[in-house]
Amino acid sequence: ALELRTRDRERKLISKINSALQRIEHGEYGYCEETGEPIGVARLEARPIATLSLEAQERHERRERTQRDD
8 A cells, every 4th residue: 555655646746747838848937827926936946847926835735734624
């Protein structure tokens, strides 16, 4: 079970990396998918596959928690 979970996480990460490479090719890398604003350099250095700015990610996580609690 642990091996399967690890492989699934790796597969998802590879998919996210490929998506980031496509965004680079299209000139869309580094911009928030939700707001269109630039994603901070520090966030991209910490998480190069980020698609949301820190603020947008925090809003997304709050919404997820709220929906989960319902």
